[in-house]
């Protein structure tokens with residue numbers, strides 16, 4: 001996931017509920033067990049942070065998860081799903097519940113980013129064999145936190161198995177950041193591998209750690225994250241000696257024209273529907289005295305409104321092909337790894353708000369703006385219903401407009417994917433409680449969309 005903490009929309013504080021937040025004795029037990037597991041969750045998080053693994057290489061991470069789930073005595077622990085995916089099934093033994101199944105999801109992969117978080121558990125891992133590498137590897141998106149929190153929630157929920165009127169599916173998903181383009185992986189690959197055929201979830205819940213005040217829960221009705229697709233533009237010319245460019249075709253200026261032209265795409269779609277097109281990697285095969293045959297541009301297209309995606313893709317393709325033609329080169333445009341937007345349907349948000357407020361405190365549950373990040377948890381939420389929230393983990397406060405600003409004397413606001421991204425350990429217990437309360441409330445019929 002990538003996202004922008006300075007969200008595009010103004011933020012409105014959530015209305016404080018006038019009714020007391022409903023509770024029952026199991027909630028107190030969930031909280032007690034979450035507190036009990038908090039130190040272990042932090043230890044797991046630090047271990048995972050020290051040993052990050054890139055998308056589709058989450059072998060050690062999966063082993064740690066599966067070992068823990070097996071030790072809890074879950075009904076099923078399935079491994080090797082779509083690569084290194086792990087699914088644990090916990091069947092509650094309490095009566096009632098109408099056969100509901102809550103799927104809780106954590107993503108497990110890390111990023112090719114240097115770790116400058118400043119902690120003594122910072123990663124020094126380098127993946128020498130990864131396609132395109134070697135890469136330094138770190139949990140610059142915080143998936144170490146997600147994995148540890150869901151492992152903690154597994155402990156908590158297993159501890160109240162006799163009071164769970166339904167089934168919990170613990171989903172540890174690899175390759176959220178996108179596998180190498182020659183491989184498949186991620187949420188859709190887990191669905192296609194049959195991970196949710198039996199039992200079929202009746203809701204899915206996920207969250208992401210984010211540069212937001214510690215312990216705050218942000219949510220958005222509608223698209224929390226945008227639609228995303230990876231773009232690869234291969235510009236092909238004709239290789240020639242660097243001293244005689246006129247005897248060949250140089251694809252480099254064509255690549256430059258495409259990069260510059262992308263800035264005009266924004267003016268071709270409504271300014272009221274945010275879109276970004278980013279080229280984050282340029283791959284060239286020439287050298288100082290050789291005009292190479294090809295230049296490949298790798299990037300990402302994000303649209304806040306999914307229906308804009310087809311149009312932006314067409315326009316980018318046209319721009320690339322015609323810009324290349326102007327220089328005598330050709331362009332091939334490929335779109336890979338499409339991910340639908342994370343959509344929080346209003347009835348699910350309304351149903352979940354009492355739970356979120358009970359866990360975080362009503363004053364810490366706030367509506368956030370949309371971002372152009374993505375998260376392929378959307379594949380689960382779109383199929384099974386449910387919702388996705390943001391969990392604040394940084395030294396921040398909200399200003400008068402509800403926007404996060406750095407807390408005085410703190411470590412500042414650092415976006416996910418930045419080498420200095422950090423997450424406060426002490427907040428992780430809130431994530432454990434969110435998972436546990438959401439699952440329990442859904443199973444007992446208190447967290448269900450109306451209608």
Ligand SMILES: [Zn+2]
Nearest residue numbers: 001002141416
């Ligand atoms: Zn990310």
Ligand SMILES: [Zn+2]
Nearest residue numbers: 001002141143
């Ligand atoms: Zn992420």
